[in-house]
Amino acid sequence: DTGVSQNPRHKITKRGQNVTFRCDPISEHNRLYWYRQTLGQGPEFLTYFQNEAQLEKSRLLSDRFSAERPKGSFSTLEIQRTEQGDSAMYLCASSLKDSPGEPEKLFFGSGTQLSVL
Amino acid sequence: GQQLNQSPQSMFIQEGEDVSMNCTSSSIFNTWLWYKQDPGEGPVLLIALYKAGELTSNGRLTAQFGITRKDSFLNISASIPSDVGIYFCAGRYSWGKLQFGAGTQVVVTP
Numbered sequence: 421d422t423g424v425s426q427n428p429r430h431k432i433t434k435r436g437q438n439v440t441f442r443c444d445p446i447s448e449h450n451r452l453y454w455y456r457q458t459l460g461q462g463p464e465f466l467t468y469f470q471n472e473a474q475l476e477k478s479r480l481l482s483d484r485f486s487a488e489r490p491k492g493s494f495s496t497l498e499i500q501r502t503e504q505g506d507s508a509m510y511l512c513a514s515s516l517k518d519s520p521g522e523p524e525k526l527f528f529g530s531g532t533q534l535s536v537l
Numbered sequence: 538g539q540q541l542n543q544s545p546q547s548m549f550i551q552e553g554e555d556v557s558m559n560c561t562s563s564s565i566f567n568t569w570l571w572y573k574q575d576p577g578e579g580p581v582l583l584i585a586l587y588k589a590g591e592l593t594s595n596g597r598l599t600a601q602f603g604i605t606r607k608d609s610f611l612n613i614s615a616s617i618p619s620d621v622g623i624y625f626c627a628g629r630y631s632w633g634k635l636q637f638g639a640g641t642q643v644v645v646t647p
Contacts, residue, residue: 426579453634460639460640461640462541462625462637462638465635468634475633523568524568525585526570526635528582529579530578531578533577
């Protein structure tokens with residue numbers, strides 16, 4: 421399978437605990453995005469990377485959230501001191517920026533469903 | 538928050554009927570994408586549009602990029618049971634992040 425891979429698929433945690441999610445993008449893709457989705461809503465942008473550089477973070481992103489992409493390949497999203505409001509599906513997407521003649525398309529993984537008790 | 542208005546919110550149709558949904562934005566977009574999402578899965582790209590007025594088909598799906606660059610439409614012809622799911626529009630002005638609509642839930646009955 422050469423699609424975007426996310427782990428774990430599901431995570432249940434207690435309020436106040438830290439959690440970390442991993443995303444492995446499509447291998448040749450240089451851009452990686454994190455989105456959050458709650459029930460009945462479309463995905464909401466959190467942050468994105470081009471190679472290892474984090475180019476944009478949503479103003480809605482709490483300081484408890486941090487993302488890394490240390491070698492420009494896989495990425496991790498960490499949430500510290502989780503709150504019940506953090507419960508959501510966390511989606512990762514990747515794309516190939518500046519592919520000649522091919523405008524950017526985002527391809528999503530299956531997501532990590534987080535439940536904070 | 539989201540700046541896209543997607544309608545209708547849900548649709549209940551019979552197998553074989555055509556489906557139409559649309560998305561409007563308060564801002565001009567240079568790219569419109571349409572995705573389908575099944576329960577517990579990530580969105581899957583259906584159609585991408587890059588030019589105002591562009592009409593693009595993917596099997597029974599047809600999408601159009603509005604001339605004003607502030608809207609887009611998706612049509613599904615002759616619906617089948619596997620068309621069930623949530624359809625999202627997404628738009629982008631220049632590069633980087635996509636903004637998503639709230640989705641249209643499609644239910645197909647035999």
